[in-house]
Amino acid sequence: MSHSHEQHGHGDHPEHLGHHWDNLQQQFEAGKLGMWLFLATEVLLFGGLFVAYAVWRGNNPELYAYGSEYLDVTMGAVNTVILILSSLTMAMAVTYAQLNRQKALLVCLILTFLGACGFMLIKFFEYSDKIQEGILPGAAFYDPPPNLEASNYWNPDLPIIDRHTLLALRIEAAEREREGRPAQIDRPRFGEVSSVAPAAVGPAGFDPDAVRARHVRGEKSKVHPLQDPNRPVNAHMFFNIYFMMTGLHGIHVLVGMIVIGWLIYRAALGHFGSDYFTPVDLGGLYWHIVDLIWIFLFPLFYLI
Amino acid sequence: MSTLSTHPSGTNYLNHTRGIMSWIFTLDHKRIGMMYLCSVLLSFFVGGMLAVLIRLQLWSPEASLFTQDQYNQIFTLHGAIMVFLVIIPSIPAALGNFVLPIMLGAKDVAFPRLNLFSYHLWVVGALVFLLALVTGGLDTGWTFYTPYSTDTDSAMGGVIPALTAAFILGFSSIFTGMNFIVTIHRLRPPGMTWFRMPLFLWAIYATAIIQVLATPVLGITLMLLAVERAFGIGIFDPSLGGDPVLYQHFFWFYSHPAVYIMILPAMGIISELISIHSHKHIFGYKFIAFSSIAIAIFGFLVWGHHMFTSGQSSLMNVIFSFITFSVSIPSAIKVFNWLATMYKGSISLNTPMLYALSFIFIFSIGGLTGLHLGTLATDIHLHDTYFVVAHFHYVMMGSALLAMIGGMHHWWPKMTGKMYSEFWGRIGCGLVFLGFNLTFFPQFMLGSQGMPRRYAQYDDYLPETVQLFEFYHQLSTIGSLVMAAGFFLTAGYLLHSIFFGVRAPANPWGGRSLEWQCASPPPHDNFAETPTVGDCYDFSVLEWDEKEQGYTWREDVPRPGEEGTG
Ligand code: HEM
Ligand SMILES: [Cu+2]
Helix, strand or coil: CHHHHCCCCCCCCCCCCCCCCCCHHHHHHHHHHHHHHHHHHHHHHHHHHHHHHHHHHHHCHHHHHHHHHHCCHHHHHHHHHHHHHHHHHHHHHHHHHHCCCHHHHHHHHHHHHHHHHHHHHHHHHHHHHHHHHCCCCHHHHHCCCCCHHHHCCCCCCCCCCCHHHHHHHHHHHHHHHHCCCCCCCCCCCECECCCCCCCCCCCCCCCHHHHHHHHHHCCCCCCCHHHCCCCCCCCHHHHHHHHHHHHHHHHHHHHHHHHHHHHHHHHHCCCCECCECHHHHHHHHHHHHHHHHHHHHHHHHHHC | CCCCCCCCCCCCCCCCCCCCHHHHCCCCHHHHHHHHHHHHHHHHHHHHHHHHHHHHHCCCCCCCCCCHHHHHHHHHHHHHHHHHHHHHHHHHHHHHHHHHHHHCCCCCCCCHHHHHHHHHHHHHHHHHHHHHHHCCCCCCCCCCCCCHHHCCCCCCCCHHHHHHHHHHHHHHHHHHHHHHHHHHHHCCCCCCCHHHCCHHHHHHHHHHHHHHHHHHHHHHHHHHHHHHHHHCCCCCCHHHCCCHHHHHHHHHHHHHHHHHHHHHHHHHHHHHHHHHHCCCCCCCHHHHHHHHHHHHHHHHHCHHHHCCCCCCCHHHHHHHHHHHHHHHHHHHHHHHHHHHHHCCCCCCCCHHHHHHHHHHHHHHHHHHHHHHHHCHHHHHHHCCEHHHHHHHHHHHHHHHHHHHHHHHHHHHHHHHCEECCHHHHHHHHHHHHHHHHHHHHHHHHHHHCCCECCCCCCCCCCHHHHHHHHHHHHHHHHHHHHHHHHHHHHHHHHHHHHHHCEECCCCCCCCCCHHHHCCCCCCCCCCCCCCCCCCCCCHHHEEEECCCCEEEECCCCCCCCCCCCC
16 A cells, blocks of 8 residues: 555545545445456356366266265265355454454454365365375376275276277267167156267166266265276266366465455455455455355255 | 645655655555556556567578577566556556545545555565566476476476566555555445446556456466465376366466456546547446446356367367457447547547557457457467467457557646647557557467467468468568567657656646646645546536646536535
8 A cells, every 4th residue: 555655746645545436435435346347257267167178068968876875975065054154254344343243253264264165175075085085086086096905995807997098999889879779778857858979878878867866865885986887888977077177176275364364364464444445344244255256166066 | 625726836646755655555545546557657668578579489491580488488578567566556556546545535545555655565565576587597488287387397487486476466456456446435425326437447447357356366366376386285186186177277367357357447547548539428337337247247157268279178168259259248338439539529539549449440450350360260270370379469459459559648637737749649650550459460460370379489380381480470570670669669758748848737638526626736625625427438528628638517507515405
């Protein structure tokens, strides 16, 4: 702020008012409009990924039914609750700033920060589980898991599929279809019909009914996907988009933690009050969008 | 309080503080605009030199100067530099930054710090781009099409740095757009309703909307591509179940609107130039204003016309083709309004006006050939030929870039406080105009005869075809040299004017928007008091002042705000 002060002569400017504004109200409204625009760009940034999700899910519904089996619904649900609560404390922080209640403001900000930490901690456990088990995006999905020897995890009868084998499988499936030979197994029967060549030609076929039945019973797949005879072709694709979307979201949570940390620091110095709370308000808006995105991610990946 | 305060001996934004640091870390929109201008022009020089290399290579049918690999790198660099470093930031970030707050009678943009940050992002983006050169080069074309760009064997090592650079530059562009939207919403002066804004501001506003809404999608696309390339996760890779055409959809969802990021502000400049240099009220103000918004909206709905041959369904092709045609309507509305503005005006053929006239001529050709390409049947033949190259150079270089050069001449007296040589200005514009058409018009012929784009050599056809291609290519190469001469001449007299030019009056052309009411160059704070404005296209209140060598407010006409009516 000091920068803009030396450049104009008016002594009657309030402390936080930039030199090009008439009054605090105008400045506040501009800041808010700017923040909403920024949130719009965030929505579009994630929007690209949501579109990708929709396209791939439309093309390969069975992969999503299968892949979500491997996510931990409990951890996801706990994280959802944590984020919603932290949104609440953030909203309370804004109110307390407006009411000039310094102590309550500080407490609420710290609670929000702790919520963010909790979220990242659980996310860390989720990710490290996946990495341990070798459930990774892309071609790495088909590498034997690192703890293979120790747990005797690996079923040597199943072929290790690399990307070239996969391609060959796909071409074979397409040829089968063109020649009118029956595909190895039926197309997925999840309501939608895949629009690409039969995706459900796993090494040993794929039984959507079994998956659905497990879903209904609430059982979790115990076997590693590479050991699973029911694994559909391209099962890794679910984890591509899962890691991309939750990863980008995680980065946003980290940025949110930096922002909240900075707000805590300034709140502790007593910078905010009923006449100046713009940063708390804008930081809050950002935190809510991070939250909101997760509220979409959770059902899309863990539940359906 | 008079707003027409020239500071004959006082300080202005150029000299009120000194030292390189006072520029690099300035929060003044005028200095940031000037830094953008210099950076963009420097990039334009680099990109232009690469273009000359391309043209020299194509002088003869064999690959005479460069190998095919080198050639691929050269045209990729040329395209990427011109698109991401030059045309997209040129008008909004360079000229817009300088002019927009002054046109609003404001002291600065809404968020000066963010403004500086977006310039710094631009610089970082440009440096990361250079990194792409040293880490193995880039030969994917500016479009980064998959699967080539993700294929580790064939594409080169510079892909990830180049993607990162484009990502960073994208955010630079987003922040500029955000800043301008908020500035226009919150900092308009008393009396300036939406329909009293100079049309340049409408254009910048429409552009900013596209920047904010389209660029994030490019950001995520490039990010996906970088992850794909780094970890091979199979998003766009068909052998891993991915979809390469999805990449094209994502890319063009941004990049078609991006062509309007380039052309809309150019059209805004042309509206100002035509009206001011014809000394006549703009014709059809509201039509021009709304057509900017219409273009911004329609621009989001036509991306599929780049993929007519990529295996899109025929229904999609038909729909995209239809909407593509409808975009040309608002563009044509603008052209007709400019012509109507000139009709019976008292046209001064100043250099800026010559550029504006060149724009109308060139843009008409560029826009109409877009219709050839938007027509399904003809596009099958023309896609990926030189016809497309000619089309987009007519719109990007001949229209967007020449409008930017025209605008630069128009605001040069304001930015530098000096007048350039009108004589050399006209000659420079003439050379550029002739050189441009000589370079790119033959490329329409080349393309319609089947010469593919992005080829390093063309000796593998029937002898008479090779001969035909060679003839057109040589015309084109000669044209590019003429154009280069024109640009060097322009650079020469502009630089000369900085040191030896005549002092510029506040209002050399007779404009009425607010920037012509503050001194040349403007003082640091632009206006001591926020001025009140009237109709910025009503030039009847101005008269030529021999002593000033510029236009001044008529004594017998009250200023807006002084007697109640505007
Ligand atoms: C006025 C209406 C316009 C129409 C109807 C139109 C139509 C088209 C079509 C159909 C194509 C695809 C051709 C193909 O690849 O086969 C195309 C390519 C292109 N257009 Fe336009 N266009 C218009 C204006 C513009 C403007 C104003 C710009 C830029 C300022 C522009 C820049 C481009 C570029 C860069 C490409 C080629 C991109 C590439 O493949 O590298 N166009 N245009
Ligand atoms: Cu397009």
